[in-house]
Amino acid sequence: MHLGHDHSHDGPSAVGADAQRPDGTRRALRIGLGGPVGSGKTATVAALCQALRDELSLAVVTNDIYTREDAEFLLREAVLPPERITAVETGACPHTAIRDDISANLEAVEDLEDEVGPLDLILVESGGDNLTATFSRGLVDAQIFVIDVAGGDDIPRKGGPGVTTADLLVVNKTDLAPYVGSDLARMAADAKAQRAELPVVFQSLRSEAGVTDVAAWVRQQLTAWTA
Template sequence: MHLDHDTMPPHHHTPSAEALHPDGSRRALRIGLGGPVGSGKTATVAALCRALRDRLSIAVVTNDIYTREDAEFLLREAVLPPERITAVETGACPHTAIRDDISANLEAVEELEESLPPLDLILIESGGDNLTATFSKGLVDHQVFVIDVSSGDDIPRKGGPGITTADLLVVNKTDLAPYVGADLATMASDADRQRGKLPVVFTSLTSDDGIQPVADWVDGCLAAWRTEAAV
């Protein structure tokens, strides 16, 4: 299920992060995934890696406050070789490391690009945060915000920068809707009002093709990134 929007990345988005390496080559596209605790960010990252790894060179940076739990989950699931997954321990509210002081994440990204050239895509997962979590445009080129139906069907209506401004909003765990009394049509309508023309997709990662709408959006971002490089 997805809203009837164009799921290509918005044309007005212009990342402030330097797009080229010192040698003039195009760096990897960076996509950040944020959202509340338990919304399914890590599961979304894992599913994206499985869907894209056979045709793209991918790496992942995870963020946790005091642990490396998310990275360890991805390693256990073997979604990528171990050298392609690294973790940042933020030591503070997760949003600080993705929005305010991005130095630790930038260092992790640069180390991955140096050790694994050439990369097509780097996924940067925030630690669990609230509806205000946003990524610095100095860190990522596009932001995905993940919420889930079990937190209540009023979440899109509550808004917040993550919901209203992310390049893609993912409403996850739609398979739980009948059990938690969530009205998906209401969530879709509220998300539409909050986001205007920005895309929204509904996902259930329990189905084999549940990640496909997100993977298709990532493919669109990569196509635009490569087109810019060729100009």
């Protein structure tokens, strides 16, 4: 289930001089994933890796305050070879590492391109955060914001920068809606009101469709990036 959108939003929001690596080759497209604790960011990253790894050269950077837990989950699930997954321990709120001081993440993505490149795509996952989490455009080219129905069907109505401005909003765990009393139609209408023509995907990773719509959006971003 997803909302239609204006295709003017289909490509990365900005392509600048930093689209090239020092050797003149095009760097990987960087897509950030943020959202509240427990919304399903890491599971979405894992599903994207499984959906795209046979057709793209990709890698993942995770962010946590003091642990490598998200990276270790991806390693346990064997979604990519170990050398393609790296963790940034932020030592403070992950907001700092994805928005205010992006140096550690930039170093991580550049190291991945040097060590396992050339890469088509790097997924950068923020640690568990709240509804104000946004990525620096100096770090990522596009942002996915993940919320889930168990967090309350009023989240789209309440808004916040992640909900209103992310390039893609993912409403996750739709299979739980009947059990937690969330109204998906209301969430869709509220998301439309907050986001206008920016796209929204409703997703259950337990369904047959799984991450299909989000993977299609990522492919669309990559097509625009490499055009």
